[in-house]
Amino acid sequence: MRRHVCVWFPDWPLDRLRRSRAGSVPALPVSGATPDDQAGDTPFVLTEAGRNGLRVVAANDAARSAGVEPGLRFADARTRAPELAAEPVDRAADARALEKLALWMECWSPAVAVAGGDSILIDMTGGAHLFGGEDAMLDHMEARLKRAGLPARLGLAPTPGAAWALAHEVSGGRAGRRVDEAGLKPGLAGLPMAGLRLSDASLTLLRRFGLTRIGQLYGIDRKALARRFHSVSAADAVLTRLDQALGLRPEPLDPLRAPPDHAVRLPCPEPLLHPDGIRAGLARLAPALCERLEAHGEGARRFRLAIFRSDQSVAAVTAGAARPIHDPAHLLTLFRDRLDGLDPGFGVELMELEAARTGPVTPQARPLDAVLAGDGPDTAGLAVLADRITARLGDRVVKILQPVESHLPERGEALAVYDGELPDWQSATPPGPAPRPLRLFERPESLEVIAEIPDGPPMRFVWRRIVHRVRRADGPERIAPEWWRAGASGPGGRRARDYYRVEDEEGRRYWIFREGLYGDGRGGPPAWFIHGLFA
Structure with a gap:
């Protein structure tokens, strides 16, 4: 049975503003109120521009006591509380802060999603026993948030929609904030219709029909209900939300981060205040994670170490391996030079080590010496070397050349990030090719050439203002234009190349071509270029 928790922050814009200005006393833009006024005796509201002018979107206790409620026009609010202080709401800052808080809530479950502008949904399936049961888990969450200055209301239900309804519409403490699958329909029946997350227009229309409680929809014929709405989409929205809340239609949770393939956690009895504590914690987590990977016959290529601080912030570092691994020593090596950037802040309460991009681990026997190793490359040793370089210099720094299907030499290879496998150059090389330089120039350089016959090899060429007399020449190796590319044929199109391997009087060898x-009907006289040097 699935279990979802909804955490609702009724005064999130005010709480976010109060936390962002903790320890400072700047003047607020509109009335000069201080952050203490937001929770003190001075009425304070946040406003937002609407169709009919400014309206109130959040109010502190003093403003509510004066009759100022969210949704009220700001002009009417000033008449009820002449000393009212106000400031525009910052929706973007509220959304960013809520997302950061949701990431911190991964200390309870890896599946966390933001629901609207003031709520967070958590998939807690199978996790309540870690906190001593569901009631103890809810009390633990509520206490942690309250200690952080974030009063919240929680709901626990089999579906995200039902959990949202319980958190938003159930008041009066712990009673009714938790329902199981058998009590789902009775638990939602007495809640206001707003618990279904409907639009204002749909709620208004339902009130006209005398439907104010969710349970009143249970016994109504669905076709009859659909006929009462002006549009099919509005009726479908009501029925969809009802079915999602009751578990009749799926409502998958869209977490902020994809859940890891494997993860292990280390709660800290006392907050860690020194980086050495983080290193010691990682030394305990690495064997536990590798043991779990090995038990599944897998290794991982991506690892993430996250620390959850006491101030509801999260910091994380990642490390990658060229091949799937489950060796604790190798894993610690990957993080050795990356932990310096993790700041414990006010203390680390929880550490989590995740593994992603898992796959089977291919065992490979290491040769006893170089004689027994043979001619093949040591792919395991190369992978370890690449991991060490990556751990020191950063991700995506180790690259190799990959073959590319192309007739033109400059397009026949491309740089790619090393992924633990070496390309098969033998199968990618055309059969019986003429010898070519190992390295080519980034761009062919122009030459001045004198040839014995127009289509023959060069006798002398000038490169970089130096005259070279050719003693030997071998070729040509003709490479035709790639006919499938645009502009490869017709007048003015790409031209064929004749490559020569030449040696000058001093024994230096060059790879030059005539384009x-x-x-040939594709331009003027041919042009000569040098493309590479032989060792």
Whole structure:
């Protein structure tokens, strides 16, 4: 049975503003109120521009006592509380802060999602026993948030919609904030219709029909209910929300981060205040995670270490491996040079080590010496070397050349991030190719050439203002234009190349080519270029 928790912050914009200005006393833009006024005796509200002018979106206790409620026009609010202080609401800052808080709530479950502008949904399936039961879990969550200055109301139900309804519409403490699958319909029946997350227009229309409680929809014929709405979409919205709350239609949770393949956690009895504590915690987490990976016959190529601080913030570092691994020593090596950037802040309450991009671990026997190793590359050793370089210099710094299907030499290879496997150059190389330099110039450089016959090899060429007399020449190796590319044919199109391997009088060898042929109908006379040097 699925279990979802909804955490609702009724005064989230005010709480976020109060926390963001803790320890400072700047003047608020509109009335000069201080942050203490938001929770003190001075009426304070947050406003937002609407169709009919400014309206109140959040009010502190003093403003509510004066009759100022969210939704009221600001002009009417000033008449009820002449000393009212106000400031525009910052929706973007509220959303960013709520998302950061949701990431911190991953200390309870890896599946956390933001629901609206003031609520967070958590998939707690199978996790309540870690806190001593569901009631103890809810009390623990509520106490932690209250200690952080974030009063919240919680609801626990089999569906996200039902949990949302319980958190928003059930008042009066612990009673009724938790329902199981058998008590789902009775638990929602007496709640206001707003618990179904409907639009204002749908709620207004339902009130006109005398439908104010969710339970009143249970016995109504669905076709009859649909006929009462002006549009099919509005009726479908009501029925969809009802079915989602009752578990008749699926409502998958969309977490902020994809859940890891494997994860282990380490709660801290006392907050860790020194980086050495983080290193010691990682030394305990690494064997536990690798043991779990090995038990599943897997390794991982991506690891993430997250620390949950006492101030409701999260910091994390990631490390990658070229091949799937489950060796604790290797894993600690990956993080060795990356933990310096983790600041414990006011103390670390929880550490979590995650594994992603899992796959089977291919065992490979290491040779006893170089003689027994043979001619093949040591792929396991290369992977370990690449991991050490990556751990020191950063991700995506180790690259290799991959073959590319192309006739042109400059397009025949491309740099790619090393993923633990070496490309098969033998199968990618055309059969019986002429010898070519190991490295080519980034761009072919122009030459001045004198040839014995128009289509023959060069006798002398000038490169970088130096004259080279050719003693030997081998070729040509003709490479035709790639006909499938745009502009490869017709007048003015790409021209064929004739490559030569030449050696000058001092024994230096070059790879040069003539682009174009005399009378090929694709431009003027051929041009000569140098493309690489032989060792």
